[in-house]
Amino acid sequence: MKKLLVVGLMMSSFVFGQKKDSLLVENNADLFKTPVSKKPEPLSKKGQMFAFYGWNRAAFSNSDIRFKGNGYDFQLNNVTAQDRPTKFGIVYFDPSWFTVTQYNFRIGYFIKDNLALVLGIDHMKYVMDQDQTVNFKGHISDPEYAAMVQNGQVNLADERFLTFEHTDGLNYENLGLEKYKSLINKKNVDLVWSYGAGIGFMFPKSNVKLFGNERSDRFHVAGMGTDVRASLNLVLWNHVMVRLEGKAGYINMWDIKTTLNNKPDKAQQDFVFGQIMGGIGYTFNTKKYK
Numbered sequence: 001m002k003k004l005l006v007v008g009l010m011m012s013s014f015v016f017g018q019k020k021d022s023l024l025v026e027n028n029a030d031l032f033k034t035p036v037s038k039k040p041e042p043l044s045k046k047g048q049m050f051a052f053y054g055w056n057r058a059a060f061s062n063s064d065i066r067f068k069g070n071g072y073d074f075q076l077n078n079v080t081a082q083d084r085p086t087k088f089g090i091v092y093f094d095p096s097w098f099t100v101t102q103y104n105f106r107i108g109y110f111i112k113d114n115l116a117l118v119l120g121i122d123h124m125k126y127v128m129d130q131d132q133t134v135n136f137k138g139h140i141s142d143p144e145y146a147a148m149v150q151n152g153q154v155n156l157a158d159e160r161f162l163t164f165e166h167t168d169g170l171n172y173e174n175l176g177l178e179k180y181k182s183l184i185n186k187k188n189v190d191l192v193w194s195y196g197a198g199i200g201f202m203f204p205k206s207n208v209k210l211f212g213n214e215r216s217d218r219f220h221v222a223g224m225g226t227d228v229r230a231s232l233n234l235v236l237w238n239h240v241m242v243r244l245e246g247k248a249g250y251i252n253m254w255d256i257k258t259t260l261n262n263k264p265d266k267a268q269q270d271f272v273f274g275q276i277m278g279g280i281g282y283t284f285n286t287k288k289y290k
Contacts, residue, residue: 174198200225
C-alpha cells in the first residue's frame with residue numbers, strides 16, 4: 001500500500017510539474033508575440049480614405065455685375081439669381097448624364113488621426129432672374145441698348161439686353177481640411193460629424209449673351225472661392241457612407257468671358273453662397289489592420 005501511495009505521489013508531481021512548465025512556456029511565448037492592432041473605426045485613423053458622390057441645392061446673395069468691353073463699361077446693381085436643379089429622374093443615376101445635375105464629388109485622405117485633406121468639385125448652377133429691373137450705372141455707346149436704360153434702370157425681362165448664367169456650371173474646384181469626431185459607434189453603424197474649411201478656383205462654363213452678340217459658352221478659370229463646411233456621415237458596415245453636408249462661402253470672379261471670340265470683353269462679380277448636399281460614398285483603409 002505504501003508503495004502504491006509513493007508511486008501515486010510521484011506521478012502526480014510529474015503531471016503537475018509538466019502543467020506548470022507548459023504554463024511558463026506559454027507565458028514566456030506571449031512576451032514575444034507581435035502586438036495585434038485593432039481595426040480602426042471609419043473616418044478616424046491616418047491612412048484611411050473615402051470617396052463620395054452627391055447632389056446639391058444652392059442659394060446666392062444679390063450681386064453687382066460689372067461689364068466692360070469695346071464701347072461700354074457699366075454695372076448692374078443687386079442682381080438676383082437662383083440655382084437650377086434638374087427634375088428628379090433617371091438622369092441622377094445615369095453616368096453619361098452626371099454633369100446635367102447639380103452634383104458634388106469628394107475624395108478624402110486622413111493625413112492624421114481624425115484629420116482629412118479633401119479634394120472636391122462642387123458643380124452648382126447660377127441663373128440670373130430674367131424677370132427683374134435693376135439699377136444701372138455707367139455708359140453704353142450703342143444707342144439701341146443705351147435707350148433701354150430708363151431713369152437709371154434697365155428691365156431685363158425681354159432678354160435682348162442680357163442673359164447671364166453659369167449653368168455648365170458654377171464649378172468650384174476646392175481643397176479642404178476637415179476634422180472628424182465620432183458620435184455613435186456600434187457594431188455595424190457609425191455616426192461621425194466633421195467641420196472644416198476650403199479654398200479653390202472657379203472654373204465656370206458661363207452662358208452669357210450681351211447686346212445680341214453670339215453667346216459665350218466656354219470653360220474658363222474666372223476667379224476664386226472659399227468656404228466653411230460641416231457634415232454628418234452615417235457609415236454602415238464600416239464602409240458604406242451616407243453624407244449630408246452644409247456649406248457657406250464667398251466667390252469672387254473677376255474674369256468672366258462674355259463674348260465667344262478673343263475680344264477683351266468680360267464681366268466681374270462677387271457674392272456669398274450657401275449650399276446643402278447629400279449623397280453616398282465608400283470608406284476604406286490604405287493600411288492593413290488585423
